[in-house]
Amino acid sequence: MTRWTHDADLSTANPMKAEATTGRRPGGRGAGLTREQIVQAAITLMDGEGVDALTVRGLARALDVESAALYWHFASKDDICRAVVEEISAQIRVETSARGTPRKRLEQHLAAIRAHWRRHPSALELSRRFPPSVARDVARAGMDLLVALGIPPDDALDRYRVLSWSVTGFVIVEQNLARSVHHTPAGTTGTRWVLAIEGSEGAPSEFDSDELFHTTIGLLLDGMLASNS
Amino acid sequence: MTRWTHDADLSTANPMKAEATTGRRPGGRGAGLTREQIVQAAITLMDGEGVDALTVRGLARALDVESAALYWHFASKDDICRAVVEEISAQIRVETSARGTPRKRLEQHLAAIRAHWRRHPSALELSRRFPPSVARDVARAGMDLLVALGIPPDDALDRYRVLSWSVTGFVIVEQNLARSVHHTPAGTTGTRWVLAIEGSEGAPSEFDSDELFHTTIGLLLDGMLASNS
C-alpha cells in the first residue's frame, strides 16, 4: 500500500557503527541495534514460526525494542524482507566434488540449489515478493560445468538460465504442494505425495518429487545434448 | 493466524437460494448476495487494483454491503481466495487446432496454459497460497498429445506432470521478474528484460522470456524423444 523508492530510503539508514557510538552492550534494552542483528532475528523468527509470524511488532519484541526502533535501520518492513532474502540466498553453497562426470556434477549443482531452498521454506516464500540477486559465483560454476559437458561457451549463459529458472520454479511449485488441498503427504521422506482424484474413476496417483526433479533435470540435459550433437 | 478446517466451515455456507428466499433484486443494498457474485467482484477488484487491494472491507464496499455480511457466505477471507483461484483455473481453455504435428500442438497446449496465467497475474499470485486443482480435461488433452508424440501411455502421466510443473514454475518465476530490483523491462512486448550486473565487468545481459519458455519446453520434449528412442 505505501510505496517507497528503494535507493532513496535505503541511504537514510546508517548500518554499522551503532555499537561504537553508543557504547552499550548488545542484547539488552537500548542495546545498539545493527542491521545484521535485525536480519538475523528475522530469520530465526521466520524459520521458527513461519513467515506469517514475521511482523514488525513481533520482531521488535524478539529484539527487546519498540517497533519504531526498526525504522531507523530499515526504511520499511519490505526493506527488512529484502535483506532477509538477500542474506539467505547469499548462503547458497554449491561445492560440487571435483570427481565425477560433468553431467553428474551439474546434477549435483542443481540439486544443491534445490536443497538450499528446501531448507529455508519461509525465505523461499518471501523470495516471491522480493526476488534475490543470483549469486555470481554459483552461476559461474554452473556455466563452467555446462561447457565441460560440451555446450558451446556462447550458449552456456542461455542454457544455464533455463536450468536455473527450472530449478527455482520447481522448488516453488514443490513448496506449494504442502498447502494444496488436493495433495496429501505420504511416507516419511517428505517428498512422496498422493494426488486426490475427485471423480470416482481411476486410482489416486502417487509420485515422488525427488524423482520428478531428477527426471526434469535429466530431460533438460538430454535435450541439450541431443540438440547439440 | 486463525486456522480453520476446510470442509467443516464450507458446509455452513448456503450458496444458491438467496434470491429465492429474500426476493430482493441483486445489485442494490440488501441485494441477496450469492457466492458467485462475491467471487466475481473479488476477481474484478483484484484484476483492477492488484491482489493487495483484495481486502474483506474493500470487497464488501464494492458489493455495497457490510464486511461481516461476507462471512455468512464464506468462512474466511482465505475461503474466498480459494474460490477465486478455483474459478480462474477452471477457465483455462486449451483448444488446440486439430491440424499440425503432435509436437506443435503440444507446444501450443502448454503455451496456452502459460498465456492464461499471464492474463491473470493476481490469481497466479494467490495460487501460491491456495493451489488450485488441475482441470482434468486439460491434463487429458495434454497426455493424449504425448501419446501421439510416441510416448508410451504408461509414461504419459509422469511426463505430463514434468511439463505441467515446468510451465507453472516458469510462469511464477516470470511473474516475479516484474518485482525484481535486478531486472528491468525492455521493449514493448512485456517479455524482454535486461539483467543488471552489479560488478563492473561484462555487459548487462538481455533476454526474452518468450524465447526462454520456448527453449525450455523444446529441451524437455527433445529429452523425452531422445530417451524414448
Next chain:
DNA sequence: ACCTGAACACCGTTCAAGT
C-alpha cells in the same frame, strides 16, 4: 545518533441484534 511513546489508518473476524 538512536530509541521511546503515542498516535493514525488500516486489517480479518466475531457476535449480538435486527428484519
Next chain:
DNA sequence: ACCTGAACACCGTTCAAGT
C-alpha cells in the same frame, strides 16, 4: 435466512519527544 453495527485484537508506519 441473511445482514447490520459495533466491537476486538491485531497490522505497518509516522513523528514529536526524549537521551
